[in-house]
Amino acid sequence: MNSSSTAKTLLFWISIVFLGILLWKLVSANKSPTEVVSYSDFLQMIDNKEVLSSKIYLQANSANVYALLRGSQKYVQTTIATSDLPEITARLKDAGAKIEISEVKSGDWTLILLNAAPLILLVGFCLFLMRQMKGNAKRALVLQAATARTGIGYDLHRLEYGRPLIVGGIELPFDKGPVGHSDGDVLAHALCDALLGAAGLGDIGTHFPDTDPKWNGANSMLFLEHTKKLLDEKQFAIEHVDAVVITEKPKLGPHFPKMREALAKALGVSIDHIHLKAKTNEGVDAIGRGEAIAAHVVATLTSR
Numbered sequence: 001m002n003s004s005s006t007a008k009t010l011l012f013w014i015s016i017v018f019l020g021i022l023l024w025k026l027v028s029a030n031k032s033p034t035e036v037v038s039y040s041d042f043l044q045m046i047d048n049k050e051v052l053s054s055k056i057y058l059q060a061n062s063a064n065v066y067a068l069l070r071g072s073q074k075y076v077q078t079t080i081a082t083s084d085l086p087e088i089t090a091r092l093k094d095a096g097a098k099i100e101i102s103e104v105k106s107g108d109w110t111l112i113l114l115n116a117a118p119l120i121l122l123v124g125f126c127l128f129l130m131r132q133m134k135g136n137a138k139r140a141l142v143l144q145a146a147t148a149r150t151g152i153g154y155d156l157h158r159l160e161y162g163r164p165l166i167v168g169g170i171e172l173p174f175d176k177g178p179v180g181h182s183d184g185d186v187l188a189h190a191l192c193d194a195l196l197g198a199a200g201l202g203d204i205g206t207h208f209p210d211t212d213p214k215w216n217g218a219n220s221m222l223f224l225e226h227t228k229k230l231l232d233e234k235q236f237a238i239e240h241v242d243a244v245v246i247t248e249k250p251k252l253g254p255h256f257p258k259m260r261e262a263l264a265k266a267l268g269v270s271i272d273h274i275h276l277k278a279k280t281n282e283g284v285d286a287i288g289r290g291e292a293i294a295a296h297v298v299a300t301l302t303s304r
């Protein structure tokens, strides 16, 4: 959870607590109403021994007196001058009433908070709205800043008997395979070119020259993994890949799930970013005669 959502959660629960206290005080107030009485009436109540107990809250020049009346849950309250305090306490003692004196009225903080609760709720709601608006504005800026770029890739390899046929990182059961410096994976190679082209980073030959012996027989998934690193360094995200592989045989469709999985894994994306299609060449030219396999790929990137 980030700091923004933590603050929102905290604010939410503080608001709930305040509302709870507010409701409780309203309910409590209805059950035990406090009646404000005059000083003289209060003295009369003391002398009549109606007061069971009292709480006196001292202030700068005055004191608030709350008294619980005998035989009921009713409270009365009056305000006296500090100079009257000795007389009041003496009368209360004579009347057998319990006396409790506090410098500051306990519970004042509750009243202060309750009075401030609507303001706090309003401020909290405004802050929440401001954060939402700020977040929306930021998201809009990000969307505006994201630029989509598209690249195209193509590759073709001759097919010869006795070589493994690897397409999209998967070895397929077939009697022919591509002739190439690496594993001859046309789909992976066209995909590399599409990605590099979209990012303006050259082509597969730039980064993995077929004159370099270290790529002899290399697994083309390594090319894709390296391409993904180059895209990350340039802050590009892969949005979508659409590919068509052209070969007369074998049928590729049944192998697409595994190919998508392998390609997505190499590129660090989910498989729904990879879309594959298969075509034959209707017996026309080298592909149609089963002498070659080719792939076309279109890749879409966004800059972050």
Ligand code: MG
Pocket: 155, 156, 157, 180, 184, 185, 186, 189
């Ligand atoms: Mg190639």
